[in-house]
Amino acid sequence: MFTEHLNSRPFFKENFDELLLELSRLYNIVRNGGVDVDSAKDPQSGNGQNFVRQTTKYWVHPDNVMELKLYILKYLPVLIYRTKGSSKPPSPAITSIYYDNSDLDLYLGRIEKSEGAEAIRLRWYGDMDSNEIFVERKTHHEDWTGEKSVKERFSIKEKHVNDYISGDYTLESKVERLREEGKKSEQDLHDMLALSQEVYDSIHSKHLVPVVRSFYNRTAFQLPGDARVRISLDTELTMVREDSFDGKPRAGDNWRRTDIGVDYPFSQLPEKDVCRFPYAILEVKLQTESGVEPPRWVLDLIDSHLVEAVPKFSKFIHGVSVLLEDRVDVLPFWFSQMDRDIRKPAIKGFGVTRTSSPRGSFVGVDNTVRQRSSRANSATPSQSSLQQYQNDIEVVVDTEPGEHSSQNEGTATQYSNANEGSGMGEPSEETALLGHRGRSHGGLHRSESWLQKINPFAKHGTSQQQLDNVPSTSSRGNQPNKRIAVPVRVEPKVFFANERTFLSWLNFAIVLGSLALGLLNFGDKTGKIAGAAFTVIAMFVMVYALMLFQWRAERIRRREAGPYDDRIGPTILVVVLISAVVLNFYLKIVFST
Template sequence: MRQTRRFYSLDYKELKTRISVEPYALPEHREFQRSLEDEKLKVEAFFSLKYAELVRRIEAMEKAVPSIEEALKPLVPHDDGHNSEYSFSENSEETSGQSEEGHAVAQKFRLSSLDQEIGRVSQEVKDLAYFSGLNFTAVKKILKKHDKNRSAYQLTSRYAAFLASKPFNESTYDTLIIRLSDLWDRVRYIHGLSSSMDKADGVDQQNIVRKTTKYWVHPDNIVDVKVLVLKHLPVLLFKKGVANDPALNSIYFDNDDLDLYTERMKREEGAQNLRFRWYGDRTKTDEVWVERKTHHEDWTSQKSIKERFPIKEKHMNDYLAGRYKIEEAVQELRAKGKKKEKDLLDMQRLGDEVQQMVLDKKLKPMIRTSYNRTAFQLPADARVRISLDTDLTLVREDEFSRNSGNWRRNDSGFPFKELPKDDLIYFPYAVLEIKLQTQSGQEAPQWAVDLANSHLVEEVPKFSKFHHAIANFHYKKVDKVPFWFYQMDRSIIKARPPRHLDPTRVDDVDSDDEDTSLQNSIPAAVVASNNRKNAPVKIDKFGKVYFSNERTFLRNTPKSRAISSNRRIGLSAHNLRHIGTTTFAFVPAKYIIQCPFFMGANKKKIQNCRQQSLLASQYLPKRLPDRRIESNLSQIIKTK
């Protein structure tokens, strides 16, 4: 596919040449428009053709699997623990003219061919996603370039519907991904590996080690991540053929002093989060889940606990006001006999504690998060669980006119187009969460380790949607900001693994454009760090880069310099230079540090910065020569 798709890619270079032709009048504009439309239709035609081909190939594999399953029993471990041989039923029907050995060889060959074909189709799904995303971005870029250079002939508005529909985005491939997931799962079962058809094994919970890590995934890599994971874990399904990819909405509570946020940011023992969550379309469900998470620090040897119980949405306002007691719901469930008595007692205890917590701390709705979740898990095996949250939107829930004091705002739903821009943030990345439960001393699955170390993800330990939203919407109130804020200011795209030169890339797409999604082959260190389009950060400039500079400095500076240099900094207007919106401090010696703390020569700001920054107060030399630095943000550059 890589060799053929180049003939169907957008001819970006030719379109750019047409923009620069002189003179450029109405005839030239119409010619450009015709060329652009032809190129767009060419891309769409190839996409439709290739997509249909992949569907047919998947259908062929789905038809082949039952006959292989009929001929082969699932592999079972031998005494040495290896699953290297096939086990056949004594009553299995042999093909006419074939010996049992010959029949086994034939079925092995069919299964091997099926494995290879699933792998090829999976790779081609990823390639098609890359192709379509690349060309969609090229259309956006050429429209932007045209309107910028030929302002008298604006075109973007004509393609508004096309751009808004986001054709070829990751959701386009969900149907293929679900079907590939089912194929991989059935093949794993035939091989005797873990599959969704297995029964749960008993696990010694006393020796379990739980670990959760979180990552950001660039939109360009979402399909790649899904395809990689489904080879090892099936998409978790509630209904056959329907992915567990529902809209998840959560409303987080806090008070005007942001006590819950602050306690967690300070890592206080026993800090709690409170949220109210519903699944899917709010108009189609009346059930809300009340969830309280209690965090325990490592030194306590206790595990953090998440407890939850359901409540009807119609009771929410009265429950939060103290007028409705959860005991009423418990009695109703007890009468129906649907739950164990212990579960009912736990539900009543938790319901009373949460209600008292809301009243005592004067908690109220603060933040809403909305996203789509794809879950990967073996239903009977919780040792590895993976979730991928896409289309993450953060919404401000406080300080607006509520209808009769309703517990949530009803003026908008996803995609929240009716809300003012100051009330929502479209998070630029997907959020990947990997949860492992292994026996003490047991290694994590190698494929999960490879995924975590791959170019597809960016690790963000302890990332919290709630904390990110609070720090953005209430930046004037918070004293501490999440450490990952500095990562929002740089591209998370990493270099792809080395491979043969791909001639199918769109030619001559400008690398200095704002969207860096086409720079997949460029290491992150050289991608321009002043691209702030994907960084909806409202925090002050001192706070959001503090951790970045301190960590970068301490990691890269020789120990001798860090230990011996304890002089205080002295700055004047002469020592500061402004480049764009960032001010740089100029430092002599072998290591030059770009310091975005000093945003001007204002003495008060410098003093505040000196107090906040370990970097500024301890490690910068007293006298700064006049030497300008134009390096990437938070980078230390060696000079000769």
């Protein structure tokens, strides 16, 4: 009753978006000394079409969303992508349609991080009337291949999507138009055509259909013209079924279902078709020189009580594993984290506090480096937070052979003194910021009823005692006949160790073979018999070593848990060697007498 009464009061639904935008503008004035130092920068400066980006992901509890935004605003302004000539406030909504087949092969490849695993999605920004659809493909590459994971995309008009999927439309006409306009290089145009053909081939060869939709509102933080630090916060994350595996037509013959739009919380849908994620998703994206540590404030943030690290979190994987649970045998590792409250006791002196003096820090945000006693005497980032960041890194190469709409159709603007921001290679991903919605906490206000269905912890309070003694009541991560896919980073040195073991076996075989050749060439009758025996053993060792090397290498690629030891091979080898030595002694004694 209290929650319903509170929700009905206007003050509880106060929209803080306007205040956050104004605060971002004021911070930028202070940051630049009252001078617009970025307005003359090229929005695309500091970035190419193809770059390596380090990404880490975290969960943020709804109670911490506002404090997190205020902390980030100290260092980065809010960034908005605004179309040229448009007075309409930009929509922060981002919607993606993920494709897979009835066997969920793409899901399995992504969750097991198989080499070359693909994820194909169709994405648009803003409302349902958006005319530009981005076709994206993510390809995972293992470290041992020497390649980085790649994300590629191209744009297509919404009216052509169905024809493109059916094979009745190609991008050749668009490529010719771009070539005539001179907006793209020949290499970019070639890559665009190749990507469109490869995605089409994957859809038809793997029998891909729309499976899951993800929806969220994105708030982006970034300095204009500077892509070194990019932070995005996704709120109101919702996954919706798009498949027809149960015989119920949802999308039908269309590339997406048309009975819903971007009207969160999608209350018109049955509960089995929708999954409302209880947390916001924070992504920290860095582009730094090799060996350069992340900014200190970033390390302070990821080491704070505001975030919960969830490396390799995927909206696609989570949506499939929850909505199509009866069709999957492998669950993501973060299901175990859904069993507990991610809220932590606040760190003293970190984040937003009330100042006790007029000389306090700006708008009551304390200097974290000065306040946190554990780091007061340290000139370098803490080893724990740096190690945590390095463990959570996901390296991705972004390529966009398609159009950069920000260069031709719009500009990225920040709510500060600067009028132009940065498209940074993914202009539309920075679209979602602070829309005008009558909700508090960045649009993450939720009712208790549906939240408890997703996260049983929602019914617990936030007191210190409850945070210290939170019971685990969910069996989400312990479902029968399903295994949890735990991410395992395979270092190149693991393969080198396997090769060294193989070379050790070869070294032994060479020594044994040399001894055998010596006996065959220079020995008497007994020596030649022993040499023949040792030759056979040496050849057996080489063949066995090669088979063992290939077997271990394949298991390492598959990230199998083991065992990797071999008890049978060495035992047989010792027995054979002893038999050969005994045979040599026996023959020598017999022929001597």
